[in-house]
Amino acid sequence: MFDMDAMREAFFTVFALDTALFIMLGVVVGISVGAIPGLAHSLPIALVLPFSFILPLHQTMGLLIGTYKGGTYGGSITAISFGTPGTSGAAATVADGYALTKLGKGKKALQMGLYASITGDVLSDLALIFLVVPIGMMAPRFGPAELSALYFLALSLVVVFSTENPGKGILAAGIGFFLAIIGRDILTGGIRFTFGLRYLEAGFPLVPLLIGFFAVPNIIKQIHGVITASNGPGKIVEDAKELLLKKEEGLTLKEFFSSWRGLGVGTIVGTLLGALPGPGATLCAYTAYSVTSQISKDESYGKGALEGVATAEAANNATCGATFIPLLTFGIPGSSIAALLMAALIMEGIPVGPRVVIDHTVAVYTLFLLLLLANPFNLLFGRLLIPVYSKLTRIPASILWPVITLVIVIGTYALNNRPFDIVICLIAGVIGYFFKWFKLPDGPLVLSFLVTPLFEANFRQAITISRGDITYFFASGISQVLWIVTIVTIIIFVRKRRRSSIKLTEG
Amino acid sequence: MIAQKITLNGKIGFLVIVLSIAGFVWTYFMGLRPLEVFIPRISLGLMALGGFLIILKDLIEKPENIEVPAKENILPYLIGIIAAMWIYGWSFRNIGLLTSTFAFLTIWWIWISIRDAKREGNLGSVKFRLVKLVALALAITISVQLLFIELLGMHMPRTLLP
Numbered sequence: 001m002f003d004m005d006a007m008r009e010a011f012f013t014v015f016a017l018d019t020a021l022f023i024m025l026g027v028v029v030g031i032s033v034g035a036i037p038g039l040a041h042s043l044p045i046a047l048v049l050p051f052s053f054i055l056p057l058h059q060t061m062g063l064l065i066g067t068y069k070g071g072t073y074g075g076s077i078t079a080i081s082f083g084t085p086g087t088s089g090a091a092a093t094v095a096d097g098y099a100l101t102k103l104g105k106g107k108k109a110l111q112m113g114l115y116a117s118i119t120g121d122v123l124s125d126l127a128l129i130f131l132v133v134p135i136g137m138m139a140p141r142f143g144p145a146e147l148s149a150l151y152f153l154a155l156s157l158v159v160v161f162s163t164e165n166p167g168k169g170i171l172a173a174g175i176g177f178f179l180a181i182i183g184r185d186i187l188t189g190g191i192r193f194t195f196g197l198r199y200l201e202a203g204f205p206l207v208p209l210l211i212g213f214f215a216v217p218n219i220i221k222q223i224h225g226v227i228t229a230s231n232g233p234g235k236i237v238e239d240a241k242e243l244l245l246k247k248e249e250g251l252t253l254k255e256f257f258s259s260w261r262g263l264g265v266g267t268i269v270g271t272l273l274g275a276l277p278g279p280g281a282t283l284c285a286y287t288a289y290s291v292t293s294q295i296s297k298d299e300s301y302g303k304g305a306l307e308g309v310a311t312a313e314a315a316n317n318a319t320c321g322a323t324f325i326p327l328l329t330f331g332i333p334g335s336s337i338a339a340l341l342m343a344a345l346i347m348e349g350i351p352v353g354p355r356v357v358i359d360h361t362v363a364v365y366t367l368f369l370l371l372l373l374a375n376p377f378n379l380l381f382g383r384l385l386i387p388v389y390s391k392l393t394r395i396p397a398s399i400l401w402p403v404i405t406l407v408i409v410i411g412t413y414a415l416n417n418r419p420f421d422i423v424i425c426l427i428a429g430v431i432g433y434f435f436k437w438f439k440l441p442d443g444p445l446v447l448s449f450l451v452t453p454l455f456e457a458n459f460r461q462a463i464t465i466s467r468g469d470i471t472y473f474f475a476s477g478i479s480q481v482l483w484i485v486t487i488v489t490i491i492i493f494v495r496k497r498r499r500s501s502i503k504l505t506e507g
Numbered sequence: 508m509i510a511q512k513i514t515l516n517g518k519i520g521f522l523v524i525v526l527s528i529a530g531f532v533w534t535y536f537m538g539l540r541p542l543e544v545f546i547p548r549i550s551l552g553l554m555a556l557g558g559f560l561i562i563l564k565d566l567i568e569k570p571e572n573i574e575v576p577a578k579e580n581i582l583p584y585l586i587g588i589i590a591a592m593w594i595y596g597w598s599f600r601n602i603g604l605l606t607s608t609f610a611f612l613t614i615w616w617i618w619i620s621i622r623d624a625k626r627e628g629n630l631g632s633v634k635f636r637l638v639k640l641v642a643l644a645l646a647i648t649i650s651v652q653l654l655f656i657e658l659l660g661m662h663m664p665r666t667l668l669p
Contacts, residue, residue: 224584
């Protein structure tokens with residue numbers, strides 16, 4: 001099975017100066033673009049895609065993989081520093097990451113985000129290398145019924161775990177469901193809840209929704225603070241020296257290893273779910289975050305725990321390697337970025353699919369090595385940028401937040417050059433403000449918004465295949481296991497809730 | 508007794524139930540096929556259930572354990588900031604990216620600086636500070652232009668000014 005000659009050839013191709021330079025360039029572009037709210041890292045990947053016509057495989061894929069990995073990590077920088085996820089995959093990092101920044105532990109959170117990302121990434125790459133065949137064999141056994149059960153499980157986990165008040169969790173999930181169904185019906189094209197607005201026929205776009213939802217409430221809070229109790233906008237210029245010299249405590253090895261549960265859960269969930277077409281980094285991060293909330297011993301989980309950052313970041317970066325599993329084995333791109341990477345491979349003359357490992361062994365090994373080699377570059381440039389971002393968070397709000405506000409507006413527009421996206425971002429901002437005010441959890445909204453189109457498509461496919469027979473959803477072994485896990489999880493949660501409310505009443 | 512216990516949480520829960528039921532009834536008059544409105548009905552049903560559970564929690568919990576909405580009234584700021592963001596979005600597409608970005612930052616910082624100086628009773632020191640802030644606004648404006656237009660190739664419609 002293992003071809004030593006092919007590996008040797010791939011090794012000498014990858015471990016060369018030109019490859020290193022292309023990976024480095026990709027990582028820098030990825031981190032920089034990923035850290036700008038609104039600009040998904042699929043944008044630079046799409047921009048460099050035409051280079052596949054002129055560059056050889058190792059250079060093109062080095063550039064693209066570097067951008068992908070750097071961008072996936074880069075999204076966490078603004079999530080932690082300003083409470084605004086740079087990419088949708090970093091949305092689950094906001095709760096704990098931003099809370100830590102507000103507690104003056106921004107540098108610790110940024111370092112945890114980086115190390116957790118690298119850990120998740122490396123382990124997922126190794127999983128790809130060793131498990132590409134067995135996991136790849138599992139993927140096609142997930143038909144519409146199994147995927148419906150899987151998405152239902154993911155949604156149930158987030159709703160039941162995310163809040164002490166189940167009513168608020170269900171309400172948040174319901175709002176997410178509702179926002180996701182606005183627009184054209186995925187199968188028939190019927191128009192639903194667009195209120196006569198032509199722009200809404202394409203539905204609520206994810207990135208403007210997430211930017212508005214997370215960023216606008218923070219902007220309002222900060223500007224409110226500036227207007228009611230300003231420190232003076234000139235302070236930044238006067239205190240520049242002090243700002244640059246001030247040192248913040250970094251992450252210790254003990255703190256890193258004490259988050260082993262989060263790192264483990266994040267990596268496992270990210271790798272397994274990431275190997276399936278559809279879930280993506282955001283869903284993986286939220287699912288892992290919810291699972292860890294139940295096993296974490298850190299009482300500050302959700303309110304500023306390093307373990308929360310570790311879980312979300314390990315999970316979203318663990319999807320980087322896992323995305324290649326269905327891509328290489330069956331030619332199924334699991335996400336839009338995977339589709340771009342697949343397009344690059346096809347343009348390089350590598351027809352992905354079941355025979356790719358046999359027919360293009362050197363190319364596959366080259367990909368494996370590129371994935372592994374991109375991690376130290378990600379670590380290096382991540383480390384170099386952390387001091388810059390941790391200092392940025394200490395700039396007075398009256399200087400920093402107006403700049404962030406303008407960048408968010410331009411970034412939202414730049415994504416698709418569509419003015420209506422700015423309106424969507426602002427509507428999402430109002431919803432986000434309502435969520436903050438009414439103390440609704442954000443996880444169920446984001447997750448149900450992502451899961452609903454996938455759930456609906458698979459559910460309706462299953463209904464069509466089975467001609468309305470509901471037992472089809474429970475027919476296979478995989479579906480039965482998933483439904484049992486869902487029911488058991490809900491029962492455990494209800495019992496736990498009852499016990500804690502009895503304790504509270506007795507107390 | 509019950510009427511006294513219903514807090515703002517419960518009132519919002521009740522409003523959610525009313526709106527969800529209204530939406531649910533509306534789905535029967537939309538002229539869509541049953542499968543097309545299946546998930547929308549689930550979503551509205553979930554919202555109604557959520558609202559009901561919020562009211563129920565209000566009624567059965569001890570008053571001190573009820574989670575109340577945030578008391579800070581920043582609604583005027585919400586309206587103001589949303590309006591400012593929309594105006595900026597309109598102005599950079601119609602007036603010009605450089606002009607709008609520079610104008611927005613400069614106006615904001617001049618206003619805040621003068622207001623702070625007035626508060627401190629130290630209007631004399633504001634001039635030097637303003638010069639530095641205008642220079643900063645100019646630097647940020649150029650960075651925005653370089654990043655979004657030159658590097659990322661963002662499409663811009665024809666505008667009156669740069």
